[in-house]
Amino acid sequence: MTIPGQPSASPEPAAPLLKVDGLVKHFPITKGLLRRRTGAVQAVDGLTFDVRPGETLGVVGESGCGKSTMGRLITRLLEPTAGRIEFEGRDITHLGVAAMRPMRRDVQMIFQDPYSSLNPRHTVGTIVGAPFRLQGITPEGGVKKEVQRLLGLVGLNPEHYNRYPHEFSGGQRQRIGIARALALKPKLVVADEPVSALDVSIQAQVVNLLDDLQEELGLTYVIIAHDLSVIRHVSDRIAVMYLGKIVELADRTPLYTAPLHPYTRALLSAVPVPDPARRTRRTREPAGGGGRILLRGDVPSPISPPSGCRFHTRCWKATEICAREEPPLLTLRPGHAAACHHPEDGGDSGARGAVT
């Protein structure tokens, strides 16, 4: 299948597929008849990261940390407030609907809820064939044949072309969503909580499917999830978000074995381990290396985030500088960046923070 108008020559392999610089999204809060602006939900507040071709970037964080907003910004389903998004070297930050349309072939999304993301009144054939119709493309051999090939690719029966979404189980519906996302042979797939609505045994099927498809089709993934075990399984590099900011960005193994940011450490220690022998008493203060860290309270509101480091209100290492100055995301080890005045490896970037 050839898609007309797609640049055949790709830029040099080292160049990132997606480049995000200082990305900001504030949702205004308005009040009264005149829609006076009284504040803003600072959902995403200055994200800088790259996505390299062929890799899987995992984005993890708790609810309200802005990870889904980030996904919708890089797929340009939302208009960024500030910052810059480059896809294959091209600035797509403020492209309009029409200008974005050719880009949509290359960037696709898989949604969380397989029940609300499929139109219940359309057949599976219509749903998976919609990208061809919208882009005005006739694939080789016709739409029907291509849709059946896609259904086979994601492990569904191609004969089920004429069925409706309600005839499928949750896991099968998620496969339909994946088939639709892959229809136009995208380069980048953004998956927002692709398995969190599924049962454990089905979750594993979908995770393995995403894995196989990446290998087969050379896809690049940005996978957004709250489940740290799933993220560890699927990702090459991982970004940890807290209240609209990336607090740590590193390769998988260093992030899980030697996290630098206290929040990452707390998050990792909070994951329940399916092994009753390792059940331990949680400690309020992290004692030594292995203790469980129990954070106090909840994530603060993104309407009025804390000053300085946004984690300082719940952090057991916080000092006076944390409330005053925001720590920048610094590369503390090769390929391992963290935004903290008192990172876990003992080295103190507090002084550095004060200088800049």
Place this chain on the structure above:
Amino acid sequence: MTTAPVPAPGHPPDAFLEVRDLRIHFPTDDGLVRSVDGLSFRLEKGRTLGIVGESGSGKSVTSLGIMGLHTVGQYGRRRARISGEIWLDGKELMSADPDEVRRLRGREMAMIFQDPLSAMHPYFTVGAQIVEAYRVHHDVDKKTARKRAVELLDRVGIPQPDQRADDYPHQFSGGMRQRAMIAMALVNNPELLIADEPTTALDVTVQAQILDLIRDLQQEFGSAVIIITHDLGVVAELADDILVMYGGRCVERGPAEQVFHRPQHPYTWGLLGSMPRIDREQTERLIPVKGSPPSLIDMPPGCAFSPRCPYADVPAGGITRTERPELALVPGTDGHHSACHMTHEERARIWTEEIAPKL
């Protein structure tokens, strides 16, 4: 159905809670939904039972059945068909007068629901709802009840409980709401606490706080706790005993350590292989269970798990597809039961040679 000595039907047991051959069926237009189909277990005071299963395995229906909530407000043809025995502290609840059960509900047995936002009334303050729960069972004035409510809110870790009691549920965050739900469930010092997916809607750091709270409270009050969840990590944190449900029946039950370290049913192997483990070396691939859970209307004949079981043909003669395996004690263990046609030796061999190395 157990090999452990079971008292004759109608005879009170010595356990604090004992469920015998519980069946809960719902008539629908498409046929009879057998949500729970012959479930038996027992639970002592001060112990925690974890019920694990996927959606539609009947775990929530079981908990509502124990609370006696399936018979409320249902009449005529649509009424749920329930049989079996539920013994709580020497009283049989199924044959008891509904008014009697209502007196027990909330006082001797209380429940924590999954979604506190829909389980709490949006129109009343959190304090008022806890006060109501207390005054239904205790003949006290409003002032005393409020004092008790504030005391409980404080115990579950809500800051400034005196002021927060006058807030509405929407003014609480998810974790706070779940704490308020727990306070409401505990206000009458129940001896049996059922927590149905208590942390599923919560973030992982808040989940850790709530699990810690449930564990502390159990130690403090010495109550029996049933925790229902699909998350094996959560049960491993809390439960002393584990009961794995599949298609409305128990497929495996036993002490938590045994079930996690020497599981005796292919479905439990499947669950353990399906989940990525943060405490283990990175594995290349997960080992999913093929297919999807069975329809509760049209259950597969024989073993309900046989269509998805990779070892369905190990027992000779296709017995897995014709005869339903009964729950039987695993030889040489203390109370570890499994419902599988394979012999103990076959299961032990497959577990040690094929399953355990890949986990």
